[in-house]
Amino acid sequence: MSRRVVVTGLGAVCGAGENVDEFWANVSNGNCAIRDGTRTCAGTDLSVTLPIAEIENADALVSSLGRSLSRADLYTQYAALAGDEAIKDAGLDPQSEAFDPTRTAAIIGTGIGGQLALEQAYTGMLRKGRRPHPLTILKTIPNAAASQLSIRFGFRGPAFAISSACASAAHAIGVAGDIIRSGGADIAIAGASEAVLTYGSLEAWKAMHILSDEKCRPFSKNRRGLVIGEGAGLLILEAHDHASKRGAKIYGELLGFGMNADGVDMINPAVEGASGAMEQALSALTVSDWGRVYVNAHGTGTLMNDPTETKAIRIAVGQDADALCVSSTKSVHGHLLGAAGGVEAIASLKALNTGTIPPTVNYDEPDPECDLDITPNEARERTLDYVVSNSFAFGGLNAVLAFGRV
Amino acid sequence: MADIDAVMLEIIANHAVGLAGTPSRDTPVADLGIDSFAIVEIIYDVEEKLSIEIPFNANENPLGDMKTVGDLIDAVKELAGQGGG
Numbered sequence: 001m002s003r004r005v006v007v008t009g010l011g012a013v014c015g016a017g018e019n020v021d022e023f024w025a026n027v028s029n030g031n032c033a034i035r036d037g038t039r040t041c042a043g044t045d046l047s048v049t050l051p052i053a054e055i056e057n058a059d060a061l062v063s064s065l066g067r068s069l070s071r072a073d074l075y076t077q078y079a080a081l082a083g084d085e086a087i088k089d090a091g092l093d094p095q096s097e098a099f100d101p102t103r104t105a106a107i108i109g110t111g112i113g114g115q116l117a118l119e120q121a122y123t124g125m126l127r128k129g130r131r132p133h134p135l136t137i138l139k140t141i142p143n144a145a146a147s148q149l150s151i152r153f154g155f156r157g158p159a160f161a162i163s164s165a166c167a168s169a170a171h172a173i174g175v176a177g178d179i180i181r182s183g184g185a186d187i188a189i190a191g192a193s194e195a196v197l198t199y200g201s202l203e204a205w206k207a208m209h210i211l212s213d214e215k216c217r218p219f220s221k222n223r224r225g226l227v228i229g230e231g232a233g234l235l236i237l238e239a240h241d242h243a244s245k246r247g248a249k250i251y252g253e254l255l256g257f258g259m260n261a262d263g264v265d266m267i268n269p270a271v272e273g274a275s276g277a278m279e280q281a282l283s284a285l286t287v288s289d290w291g292r293v294y295v296n297a298h299g300t301g302t303l304m305n306d307p308t309e310t311k312a313i314r315i316a317v318g319q320d321a322d323a324l325c326v327s328s329t330k331s332v333h334g335h336l337l338g339a340a341g342g343v344e345a346i347a348s349l350k351a352l353n354t355g356t357i358p359p360t361v362n363y364d365e366p367d368p369e370c371d372l373d374i375t376p377n378e379a380r381e382r383t384l385d386y387v388v389s390n391s392f393a394f395g396g397l398n399a400v401l402a403f404g405r406v
Numbered sequence: 407m408a409d410i411d412a413v414m415l416e417i418i419a420n421h422a423v424g425l426a427g428t429p430s431r432d433t434p435v436a437d438l439g440i441d442s443f444a445i446v447e448i449i450y451d452v453e454e455k456l457s458i459e460i461p462f463n464a465n466e467n468p469l470g471d472m473k474t475v476g477d478l479i480d481a482v483k484e485l486a487g488q489g490g491g
Contacts, residue, residue: 067423068423071443071447131450131454133450134446134447134449134450135443135446135447138443
Protein backbone atom coordinates (compact mmCIF):
# COMPACT_ATOMS: atom_id res chain seq x y z
CA MET A 1 0.00 0.00 0.00
CA SER A 2 1.34 3.40 -0.94
CA ARG A 3 -0.89 6.40 -0.58
CA ARG A 4 -0.23 10.03 -1.41
CA VAL A 5 0.12 12.24 1.66
CA VAL A 6 -1.13 15.83 1.75
CA VAL A 7 -1.16 18.66 4.28
CA THR A 8 -4.65 19.79 5.29
CA GLY A 9 -4.03 21.83 8.45
CA LEU A 10 -1.43 24.14 9.99
CA GLY A 11 -0.85 25.29 13.57
CA ALA A 12 1.92 27.54 14.88
CA VAL A 13 2.84 29.52 17.94
CA CYS A 14 6.20 31.20 18.41
CA GLY A 15 7.85 34.55 19.04
CA ALA A 16 6.91 35.66 15.53
CA GLY A 17 3.20 34.96 15.96
CA GLU A 18 0.50 33.44 18.14
CA ASN A 19 -1.11 31.68 15.17
CA VAL A 20 -0.31 30.85 11.56
CA ASP A 21 -1.71 34.08 10.08
CA GLU A 22 0.26 36.28 12.47
CA PHE A 23 3.36 34.10 12.03
CA TRP A 24 3.22 34.28 8.24
CA ALA A 25 2.56 38.05 8.23
CA ASN A 26 5.68 38.61 10.31
CA VAL A 27 7.85 36.05 8.53
CA SER A 28 6.91 37.21 5.02
CA ASN A 29 7.37 40.87 6.00
CA GLY A 30 10.65 40.15 7.77
CA ASN A 31 9.54 41.53 11.15
CA CYS A 32 12.30 40.21 13.37
CA ALA A 33 10.98 38.88 16.71
CA ILE A 34 14.38 38.83 18.43
CA ARG A 35 14.72 40.94 21.60
CA ASP A 36 16.89 40.87 24.69
CA GLY A 37 15.30 38.67 27.35
CA THR A 38 16.29 37.95 30.95
CA ARG A 39 15.85 34.70 32.85
CA THR A 40 16.53 34.36 36.56
CA CYS A 41 17.15 31.44 38.87
CA ALA A 42 14.34 31.50 41.43
CA GLY A 43 15.45 32.32 44.97
CA THR A 44 18.90 33.54 43.90
CA ASP A 45 20.41 36.66 42.38
CA LEU A 46 21.58 34.71 39.33
CA SER A 47 20.33 35.88 35.96
CA VAL A 48 21.18 35.72 32.30
CA THR A 49 20.26 38.22 29.57
CA LEU A 50 20.50 37.22 25.93
CA PRO A 51 18.81 37.94 22.62
CA ILE A 52 15.91 35.47 22.35
CA ALA A 53 12.67 35.14 20.38
CA GLU A 54 10.10 34.57 23.08
CA ILE A 55 6.31 34.34 23.05
CA GLU A 56 5.45 37.55 24.86
CA ASN A 57 1.82 36.69 25.54
CA ALA A 58 2.55 33.13 26.69
CA ASP A 59 0.73 33.29 30.05
CA ALA A 60 -2.57 34.40 28.55
CA LEU A 61 -2.32 31.93 25.68
CA VAL A 62 -1.59 29.04 28.00
CA SER A 63 -4.38 29.89 30.41
CA SER A 64 -6.82 29.83 27.49
CA LEU A 65 -6.15 26.09 27.14
CA GLY A 66 -8.22 25.26 30.19
CA ARG A 67 -7.66 23.30 33.32
CA SER A 68 -6.53 19.94 31.98
CA LEU A 69 -3.43 21.45 30.33
CA SER A 70 -2.60 23.60 33.36
CA ARG A 71 -0.79 20.56 34.72
CA ALA A 72 1.51 20.18 31.73
CA ASP A 73 4.92 21.67 31.00
CA LEU A 74 5.09 24.75 28.78
CA TYR A 75 6.34 22.71 25.82
CA THR A 76 3.23 20.54 25.94
CA GLN A 77 1.06 23.65 26.29
CA TYR A 78 2.63 25.13 23.15
CA ALA A 79 1.95 21.85 21.34
CA ALA A 80 -1.70 22.03 22.45
CA LEU A 81 -2.05 25.63 21.20
CA ALA A 82 -0.65 24.69 17.79
CA GLY A 83 -2.63 21.43 17.83
CA ASP A 84 -5.95 23.19 18.46
CA GLU A 85 -5.27 25.56 15.59
CA ALA A 86 -4.18 22.80 13.18
CA ILE A 87 -7.21 20.61 13.92
CA LYS A 88 -9.58 23.54 13.44
CA ASP A 89 -7.78 24.67 10.29
CA ALA A 90 -8.11 21.17 8.83
CA GLY A 91 -11.86 21.23 9.50
CA LEU A 92 -11.62 18.10 11.64
CA ASP A 93 -14.11 17.35 14.39
CA PRO A 94 -12.66 14.53 16.49
CA GLN A 95 -16.03 14.21 18.28
CA SER A 96 -18.02 13.54 15.12
CA GLU A 97 -19.16 10.05 14.13
CA ALA A 98 -17.41 10.31 10.78
CA PHE A 99 -14.04 10.72 12.53
CA ASP A 100 -12.11 7.50 13.20
CA PRO A 101 -9.78 8.11 16.18
CA THR A 102 -8.15 4.69 15.78
CA ARG A 103 -6.83 5.79 12.36
CA THR A 104 -5.38 9.07 13.61
CA ALA A 105 -1.75 9.41 14.72
CA ALA A 106 0.04 11.93 16.93
CA ILE A 107 3.78 12.12 16.21
CA ILE A 108 5.10 15.05 18.23
CA GLY A 109 8.81 15.68 18.55
CA THR A 110 10.85 17.75 20.94
CA GLY A 111 14.55 18.37 21.35
CA ILE A 112 14.50 18.44 25.14
CA GLY A 113 11.00 18.00 26.60
CA GLY A 114 9.85 19.51 29.88
CA GLN A 115 12.88 21.62 30.72
CA LEU A 116 10.93 24.14 32.79
CA ALA A 117 9.25 21.49 34.99
CA LEU A 118 12.56 19.77 35.61
CA GLU A 119 14.35 23.00 36.39
CA GLN A 120 11.62 24.14 38.81
CA ALA A 121 11.77 20.78 40.58
CA TYR A 122 15.55 20.83 40.97
CA THR A 123 15.69 24.50 41.97
CA GLY A 124 13.06 24.00 44.67
CA MET A 125 14.74 20.84 45.90
CA LEU A 126 18.30 22.14 46.02
CA ARG A 127 17.64 25.74 47.06
CA LYS A 128 14.76 25.32 49.46
CA GLY A 129 14.76 21.64 50.37
CA ARG A 130 11.33 21.31 48.79
CA ARG A 131 10.11 17.99 47.44
CA PRO A 132 9.64 17.93 43.65
CA HIS A 133 6.07 18.31 42.43
CA PRO A 134 4.60 14.80 41.98
CA LEU A 135 3.82 15.43 38.31
CA THR A 136 7.40 16.45 37.50
CA ILE A 137 8.14 13.23 35.63
CA LEU A 138 4.88 13.30 33.68
CA LYS A 139 5.50 16.92 32.71
CA THR A 140 9.12 16.31 31.73
CA ILE A 141 9.06 13.17 29.60
CA PRO A 142 9.61 13.90 25.90
CA ASN A 143 6.43 12.02 24.97
CA ALA A 144 4.25 14.22 27.20
CA ALA A 145 3.12 16.36 24.25
CA ALA A 146 2.29 13.34 22.06
CA SER A 147 0.39 11.76 24.95
CA GLN A 148 -1.45 14.93 25.97
CA LEU A 149 -2.52 15.65 22.39
CA SER A 150 -3.76 12.08 21.93
CA ILE A 151 -5.78 12.52 25.16
CA ARG A 152 -7.00 16.02 24.27
CA PHE A 153 -8.35 14.93 20.90
CA GLY A 154 -9.05 11.26 21.70
CA PHE A 155 -6.67 10.02 18.98
CA ARG A 156 -5.95 6.31 19.37
CA GLY A 157 -3.71 5.58 16.39
CA PRO A 158 0.12 5.48 16.52
CA ALA A 159 1.48 8.08 18.97
CA PHE A 160 5.03 8.74 20.11
CA ALA A 161 7.74 11.36 20.33
CA ILE A 162 10.72 11.78 18.09
CA SER A 163 13.81 13.45 19.48
CA SER A 164 16.62 14.44 17.14
CA ALA A 165 17.52 17.89 18.47
CA CYS A 166 16.96 20.51 15.77
CA ALA A 167 15.63 17.95 13.28
CA SER A 168 12.88 16.59 15.59
CA ALA A 169 9.95 18.25 13.82
CA ALA A 170 11.13 17.34 10.33
CA HIS A 171 11.70 13.74 11.39
CA ALA A 172 8.24 13.66 13.02
CA ILE A 173 6.55 15.02 9.88
CA GLY A 174 8.49 12.68 7.60
CA VAL A 175 7.84 9.59 9.70
CA ALA A 176 4.15 10.49 10.11
CA GLY A 177 3.96 10.78 6.33
CA ASP A 178 5.52 7.32 5.97
CA ILE A 179 2.97 5.87 8.43
CA ILE A 180 0.09 7.25 6.36
CA ARG A 181 1.75 6.22 3.08
CA SER A 182 2.06 2.62 4.28
CA GLY A 183 -1.53 2.45 5.53
CA GLY A 184 -0.90 2.73 9.28
CA ALA A 185 -3.17 5.77 9.68
CA ASP A 186 -5.40 8.08 7.61
CA ILE A 187 -4.55 11.29 9.46
CA ALA A 188 -1.63 12.42 11.62
CA ILE A 189 -0.90 15.50 13.65
CA ALA A 190 2.86 15.90 13.35
CA GLY A 191 5.63 18.34 14.12
CA ALA A 192 7.33 19.38 17.34
CA SER A 193 7.34 21.71 20.30
CA GLU A 194 10.07 23.33 22.39
CA ALA A 195 10.20 25.59 25.46
CA VAL A 196 13.73 25.94 26.79
CA LEU A 197 13.96 29.65 27.53
CA THR A 198 14.88 29.01 31.15
CA TYR A 199 17.79 30.23 33.24
CA GLY A 200 19.55 26.85 33.36
CA SER A 201 19.03 26.07 29.72
CA LEU A 202 20.20 29.47 28.48
CA GLU A 203 23.35 29.21 30.61
CA ALA A 204 23.99 25.73 29.17
CA TRP A 205 23.55 26.99 25.61
CA LYS A 206 25.76 29.96 26.36
CA ALA A 207 28.47 27.60 27.57
CA MET A 208 28.63 26.11 24.07
CA HIS A 209 29.72 29.52 22.71
CA ILE A 210 27.31 29.18 19.84
CA LEU A 211 24.76 31.86 20.73
CA SER A 212 24.68 35.28 19.10
CA ASP A 213 25.02 38.27 21.39
CA GLU A 214 22.86 40.34 19.03
CA LYS A 215 20.61 39.53 16.04
CA CYS A 216 20.60 36.29 14.10
CA ARG A 217 22.20 36.99 10.70
CA PRO A 218 22.16 33.79 8.62
CA PHE A 219 24.55 33.72 5.64
CA SER A 220 25.83 37.22 6.45
CA LYS A 221 29.61 37.40 6.91
CA ASN A 222 29.22 39.20 10.25
CA ARG A 223 26.96 36.48 11.68
CA ARG A 224 27.64 35.77 15.33
CA GLY A 225 25.63 32.67 16.10
CA LEU A 226 22.13 31.41 16.68
CA VAL A 227 19.31 32.96 18.70
CA ILE A 228 17.03 30.62 20.60
CA GLY A 229 13.28 30.85 20.12
CA GLU A 230 10.38 28.81 21.47
CA GLY A 231 7.03 27.45 20.39
CA ALA A 232 5.45 24.74 18.29
CA GLY A 233 4.70 24.03 14.66
CA LEU A 234 2.32 21.21 13.77
CA LEU A 235 0.85 19.97 10.50
CA ILE A 236 -2.19 17.84 9.82
CA LEU A 237 -1.06 15.21 7.34
CA GLU A 238 -3.71 13.18 5.62
CA ALA A 239 -4.00 10.48 3.00
CA HIS A 240 -4.91 12.21 -0.25
CA ASP A 241 -7.89 9.93 -0.88
CA HIS A 242 -9.18 10.60 2.64
CA ALA A 243 -8.76 14.36 2.29
CA SER A 244 -10.42 14.42 -1.15
CA LYS A 245 -13.37 12.40 0.08
CA ARG A 246 -14.18 14.94 2.78
CA GLY A 247 -13.44 17.90 0.52
CA ALA A 248 -10.58 19.20 2.68
CA LYS A 249 -8.51 22.25 1.77
CA ILE A 250 -5.04 21.08 0.70
CA TYR A 251 -1.87 23.14 1.27
CA GLY A 252 0.41 20.79 -0.62
CA GLU A 253 1.64 17.25 -0.97
CA LEU A 254 4.47 15.77 1.09
CA LEU A 255 6.47 14.38 -1.80
CA GLY A 256 9.97 13.83 -0.49
CA PHE A 257 11.56 12.95 2.82
CA GLY A 258 15.28 12.42 3.21
CA MET A 259 17.02 11.45 6.43
CA ASN A 260 20.45 10.25 7.42
CA ALA A 261 23.29 10.77 9.89
CA ASP A 262 26.64 12.45 9.30
CA GLY A 263 28.29 9.82 11.47
CA VAL A 264 31.15 12.23 12.12
CA ASP A 265 30.82 14.76 14.92
CA MET A 266 28.40 15.99 17.62
CA ILE A 267 28.79 19.69 16.82
CA ASN A 268 30.32 20.25 13.40
CA PRO A 269 28.00 19.48 10.47
CA ALA A 270 29.24 17.44 7.50
CA VAL A 271 28.50 18.51 3.93
CA GLU A 272 27.98 14.93 2.74
CA GLY A 273 25.28 14.19 5.32
CA ALA A 274 23.31 17.33 4.55
CA SER A 275 23.62 16.99 0.79
CA GLY A 276 22.73 13.30 0.97
CA ALA A 277 19.53 13.96 2.90
CA MET A 278 18.61 16.72 0.43
CA GLU A 279 19.27 14.42 -2.53
CA GLN A 280 16.94 11.80 -1.05
CA ALA A 281 14.14 14.34 -0.63
CA LEU A 282 14.71 15.95 -4.06
CA SER A 283 14.68 12.58 -5.82
CA ALA A 284 10.88 12.52 -5.47
CA LEU A 285 10.50 15.78 -7.43
CA THR A 286 10.32 16.36 -11.18
CA VAL A 287 11.90 19.78 -11.43
CA SER A 288 11.74 21.52 -14.80
CA ASP A 289 12.77 24.96 -13.53
CA TRP A 290 14.89 25.35 -10.38
CA GLY A 291 13.86 28.99 -10.32
CA ARG A 292 10.46 27.74 -9.18
CA VAL A 293 11.88 25.94 -6.14
CA TYR A 294 12.25 27.51 -2.68
CA VAL A 295 14.57 26.09 -0.02
CA ASN A 296 13.84 27.09 3.57
CA ALA A 297 17.38 26.62 4.83
CA HIS A 298 18.38 25.33 8.23
CA GLY A 299 20.35 28.63 8.24
CA THR A 300 21.16 28.92 11.93
CA GLY A 301 23.50 31.87 11.59
CA THR A 302 26.43 30.00 13.13
CA LEU A 303 29.88 30.20 11.57
CA MET A 304 29.86 26.48 10.75
CA ASN A 305 26.31 25.77 9.57
CA ASP A 306 25.81 28.36 6.88
CA PRO A 307 28.82 27.65 4.59
CA THR A 308 28.35 23.89 5.10
CA GLU A 309 24.69 24.14 4.13
CA THR A 310 25.58 26.32 1.13
CA LYS A 311 27.96 23.62 -0.12
CA ALA A 312 25.38 20.89 0.56
CA ILE A 313 22.69 22.72 -1.43
CA ARG A 314 25.13 23.22 -4.31
CA ILE A 315 25.98 19.50 -4.35
CA ALA A 316 22.34 18.36 -4.08
CA VAL A 317 20.98 20.72 -6.75
CA GLY A 318 24.04 20.94 -9.00
CA GLN A 319 24.62 23.61 -11.63
CA ASP A 320 21.15 25.14 -11.23
CA ALA A 321 21.67 26.00 -7.55
CA ASP A 322 22.02 29.72 -8.34
CA ALA A 323 18.49 29.75 -9.76
CA LEU A 324 17.02 28.66 -6.40
CA CYS A 325 15.35 30.96 -3.93
CA VAL A 326 16.80 30.21 -0.51
CA SER A 327 16.14 31.89 2.83
CA SER A 328 16.49 31.35 6.55
CA THR A 329 13.37 32.41 8.43
CA LYS A 330 15.28 31.79 11.69
CA SER A 331 16.43 35.38 11.22
CA VAL A 332 12.84 36.33 12.14
CA HIS A 333 11.54 33.65 14.53
CA GLY A 334 14.83 32.49 16.03
CA HIS A 335 15.87 28.86 16.33
CA LEU A 336 13.01 26.84 17.79
CA LEU A 337 15.41 23.87 18.15
CA GLY A 338 13.24 20.72 18.01
CA ALA A 339 10.26 22.70 16.76
CA ALA A 340 12.21 24.61 14.09
CA GLY A 341 11.31 22.22 11.26
CA GLY A 342 7.63 22.52 12.18
CA VAL A 343 7.26 26.28 11.81
CA GLU A 344 9.69 26.23 8.86
CA ALA A 345 7.58 23.61 7.05
CA ILE A 346 4.64 25.97 7.60
CA ALA A 347 6.63 28.93 6.22
CA SER A 348 7.55 26.76 3.22
CA LEU A 349 3.93 25.72 2.57
CA LYS A 350 2.74 29.32 2.90
CA ALA A 351 5.40 30.31 0.35
CA LEU A 352 4.12 27.59 -2.01
CA ASN A 353 0.54 28.79 -1.60
CA THR A 354 1.12 32.55 -1.75
CA GLY A 355 4.10 32.82 -4.09
CA THR A 356 5.92 34.97 -1.53
CA ILE A 357 9.48 34.01 -0.63
CA PRO A 358 10.09 35.09 2.98
CA PRO A 359 13.37 37.00 3.38
CA THR A 360 16.55 36.34 5.33
CA VAL A 361 16.60 39.50 7.44
CA ASN A 362 19.49 41.13 9.32
CA TYR A 363 21.69 40.39 6.30
CA ASP A 364 24.25 43.09 5.67
CA GLU A 365 27.58 41.59 4.60
CA PRO A 366 28.05 39.10 1.75
CA ASP A 367 30.11 36.02 2.55
CA PRO A 368 31.81 34.34 -0.44
CA GLU A 369 31.30 31.02 1.31
CA CYS A 370 27.54 31.60 1.50
CA ASP A 371 26.94 32.68 -2.07
CA LEU A 372 23.47 31.35 -2.88
CA ASP A 373 20.55 33.70 -3.49
CA ILE A 374 19.40 33.86 0.11
CA THR A 375 16.63 36.45 -0.47
CA PRO A 376 18.33 39.19 1.56
CA ASN A 377 16.14 41.45 3.71
CA GLU A 378 13.17 41.81 1.33
CA ALA A 379 10.51 39.27 0.42
CA ARG A 380 10.18 38.32 -3.23
CA GLU A 381 7.27 37.18 -5.37
CA ARG A 382 7.87 33.95 -7.28
CA THR A 383 5.58 31.26 -8.66
CA LEU A 384 6.70 28.04 -7.02
CA ASP A 385 6.33 24.39 -7.98
CA TYR A 386 8.15 22.93 -4.98
CA VAL A 387 9.36 23.93 -1.53
CA VAL A 388 12.05 22.22 0.51
CA SER A 389 12.66 22.51 4.27
CA ASN A 390 16.12 21.61 5.62
CA SER A 391 16.79 20.53 9.22
CA PHE A 392 20.31 19.58 10.29
CA ALA A 393 20.65 18.73 13.98
CA PHE A 394 23.42 18.71 16.54
CA GLY A 395 24.73 15.17 16.63
CA GLY A 396 24.78 15.10 12.83
CA LEU A 397 21.16 14.04 12.29
CA ASN A 398 19.63 15.34 9.07
CA ALA A 399 16.02 15.50 7.87
CA VAL A 400 14.74 17.20 4.73
CA LEU A 401 11.11 17.60 3.64
CA ALA A 402 9.92 18.44 0.13
CA PHE A 403 6.38 19.57 -0.70
CA GLY A 404 4.67 20.25 -4.01
CA ARG A 405 1.28 21.11 -5.41
CA VAL A 406 -1.38 18.40 -5.66
CA MET B 407 -2.23 21.43 63.88
CA ALA B 408 -4.17 23.19 61.16
CA ASP B 409 -7.90 22.92 60.92
CA ILE B 410 -7.91 19.75 58.86
CA ASP B 411 -11.47 20.18 57.62
CA ALA B 412 -10.76 23.64 56.24
CA VAL B 413 -7.39 22.67 54.73
CA MET B 414 -8.83 19.55 53.09
CA LEU B 415 -11.82 21.38 51.64
CA GLU B 416 -9.50 24.01 50.16
CA ILE B 417 -7.17 21.43 48.63
CA ILE B 418 -10.05 19.45 47.18
CA ALA B 419 -11.67 22.60 45.77
CA ASN B 420 -8.39 23.43 44.01
CA HIS B 421 -8.23 20.08 42.24
CA ALA B 422 -11.88 19.11 41.74
CA VAL B 423 -11.98 19.80 38.00
CA GLY B 424 -15.51 18.47 37.53
CA LEU B 425 -17.18 20.05 40.54
CA ALA B 426 -19.63 22.91 40.11
CA GLY B 427 -19.65 24.95 43.31
CA THR B 428 -17.83 24.45 46.59
CA PRO B 429 -17.20 21.02 48.12
CA SER B 430 -18.56 20.12 51.57
CA ARG B 431 -18.27 17.02 53.76
CA ASP B 432 -21.41 15.64 52.10
CA THR B 433 -20.16 16.03 48.51
CA PRO B 434 -19.89 12.59 46.85
CA VAL B 435 -16.31 11.79 45.74
CA ALA B 436 -17.79 10.76 42.38
CA ASP B 437 -18.94 14.35 41.80
CA LEU B 438 -15.46 15.86 42.16
CA GLY B 439 -14.34 14.89 38.65
CA ILE B 440 -10.83 14.12 39.84
CA ASP B 441 -8.53 12.16 37.54
CA SER B 442 -5.26 10.35 38.17
CA PHE B 443 -3.28 13.60 37.97
CA ALA B 444 -5.56 15.31 40.51
CA ILE B 445 -5.30 12.43 42.99
CA VAL B 446 -1.51 12.64 42.93
CA GLU B 447 -1.65 16.42 43.34
CA ILE B 448 -4.17 16.23 46.22
CA ILE B 449 -1.99 13.73 48.08
CA TYR B 450 1.06 15.94 47.58
CA ASP B 451 -0.76 19.03 48.83
CA VAL B 452 -2.14 17.20 51.85
CA GLU B 453 1.33 15.92 52.74
CA GLU B 454 2.87 19.38 52.31
CA LYS B 455 0.23 21.34 54.20
CA LEU B 456 -0.43 18.91 57.04
CA SER B 457 3.09 17.47 57.36
CA ILE B 458 1.87 13.90 57.24
CA GLU B 459 2.79 11.01 54.99
CA ILE B 460 0.05 9.24 53.12
CA PRO B 461 0.81 5.57 52.42
CA PHE B 462 -0.13 5.53 48.75
CA ASN B 463 0.82 3.27 45.91
CA ALA B 464 -0.17 4.72 42.54
CA ASN B 465 -1.04 1.22 41.34
CA GLU B 466 -3.90 0.99 43.83
CA ASN B 467 -7.14 2.92 44.02
CA PRO B 468 -6.25 5.53 46.65
CA LEU B 469 -9.89 6.30 47.30
CA GLY B 470 -10.71 2.73 48.38
CA ASP B 471 -14.36 2.60 49.42
CA MET B 472 -14.55 6.25 50.44
CA LYS B 473 -17.84 7.72 49.24
CA THR B 474 -17.85 11.35 50.35
CA VAL B 475 -15.46 14.22 50.94
CA GLY B 476 -16.14 13.68 54.66
CA ASP B 477 -14.76 10.14 54.37
CA LEU B 478 -11.57 11.57 52.79
CA ILE B 479 -11.20 14.15 55.55
CA ASP B 480 -11.69 11.51 58.27
CA ALA B 481 -9.07 9.25 56.66
CA VAL B 482 -6.58 12.12 56.69
CA LYS B 483 -7.45 12.92 60.32
CA GLU B 484 -6.75 9.31 61.17
CA LEU B 485 -3.26 9.62 59.65
CA ALA B 486 -2.71 12.93 61.42
CA GLY B 487 -3.54 11.34 64.76
CA GLN B 488 -6.77 13.28 65.11
CA GLY B 489 -9.11 10.42 64.24
CA GLY B 490 -12.25 10.02 66.28
CA GLY B 491 -12.04 6.21 66.45
